[in-house]
Amino acid sequence: MPGEYQTQLSVYDRLFDPALSEEFYLSIRIEPDGLSFSVYSPVHNQYIGLESLTFPDSVRIKDGPMAGILYSDYLNRLLTTHPVLTRSYRKVCTIFHSRFFTLIPGPLFNDSLRGAYLQFVHKIGADSQILVQKLRSADIRLVYGIYRGLLHEVESRFPDTLMVHETGALLDSLLPRFKRTEAPELIFVNIEFDAAGIIVLRGGLPVFCNAFECRTYEDTVYFIMFVMEQLALNPEKTPLFLSGKAGKDDALFRLVAKYVKNVDILEQSGPHIGGYVTVQSKTHRYYTLLSPSLCES
Numbered sequence: 001m002p003g004e005y006q007t008q009l010s011v012y013d014r015l016f017d018p019a020l021s022e023e024f025y026l027s028i029r030i031e032p033d034g035l036s037f038s039v040y041s042p043v044h045n046q047y048i049g050l051e052s053l054t055f056p057d058s059v060r061i062k063d064g065p066m067a068g069i070l071y072s073d074y075l076n077r078l079l080t081t082h083p084v085l086t087r088s089y090r091k092v093c094t095i096f097h098s099r100f101f102t103l104i105p106g107p108l109f110n111d112s113l114r115g116a117y118l119q120f121v122h123k124i125g126a127d128s129q130i131l132v133q134k135l136r137s138a139d140i141r142l143v144y145g146i147y148r149g150l151l152h153e154v155e156s157r158f159p160d161t162l163m164v165h166e167t168g169a170l171l172d173s174l175l176p177r178f179k180r181t182e183a184p185e186l187i188f189v190n191i192e193f194d195a196a197g198i199i200v201l202r203g204g205l206p207v208f209c210n211a212f213e214c215r216t217y218e219d220t221v222y223f224i225m226f227v228m229e230q231l232a233l234n235p236e237k238t239p240l241f242l243s244g245k246a247g248k249d250d251a252l253f254r255l256v257a258k259y260v261k262n263v264d265i266l267e268q269s270g271p272h273i274g275g276y277v278t279v280q281s282k283t284h285r286y287y288t289l290l291s292p293s294l295c296e297s
Contacts, residue, residue, distance in 0.1 A: 072149035106139030
């Protein structure tokens with residue numbers, strides 16, 4: 001597909017040997033404006049490949065069936081032609097981005113009501129499939145809707161893939177990591193294409209989790225301050241971490257820092273964060289992709 005997508009990042013370690021792909025884990029993140037993927041070697045406990053691709057504006061996922069159809073077509077061609085994605089892997093995990101989701105406490109969850117849970121907070125069309133992710137880090141179910149065409153393309157190429165939601169993957173990384181933090185509350189803001197996902201932890205557990213449509217940096221700051229006000233969080237004391245499409249040199253970071261005193265970037269951590277690939281990458285931009293435990297769920 002030369003010229004049909006743009007490569008934003010492509011980093012591979014010398015350890016990446018396509019002939020040995022069946023020994024590796026592949027994680028794919030389906031994003032509104034394209035997709036990214038990582039390749040992890042469990043033998044070396046190290047990421048050996050990371051790539052990020054964006055699609056043209058006309059096929060980015062937006063409201064309406066035509067955008068979904070166009071995106072699915074691009075996804076199909078990429079999954080069946082890209083030299084890395086056409087290989088076989090030991091395990092595959094697919095991370096979906098969807099603003100149609102809700103969290104249900106485990107004791108209250110009834111699988112036969114998954115549709116009712118989601119329809120209560122979102123208007124879901126017949127072209128969407130409702131999926132459930134059981135979090136590993138807490139007794140919580142994340143119910144979300146995905147366009148059926150995307151599911152078909154992913155399952156056709158990787159029928160045994162583990163499917164998770166971006167927010168679920170993020171929670172399963174954050175909860176164990178910040179379980180014993182000294183701060184009474186923490187706020188995490190994950191910046192994606194035209195959206196900001198906001199998670200608030202109190203005592204190591206989620207007390208708020210939602211995604212907001214944000215077309216400007218000012219939109220993002222507005223929703224951050226709105227959430228902090230509703231939960232009575234002190235902007236002078238509550239630590240805030242940014243991840244995704246944000247960085248310390250970005251205008252968004254500087255704008256948030258005008259309103260929240262303690263702002264930092266959420267970088268991945270752990271023994272697997274080492275080697276050429278992660279050193280050459282900004283791990284906060286690919287936070288959920290750089291979590292090998294996803295493939296072990």
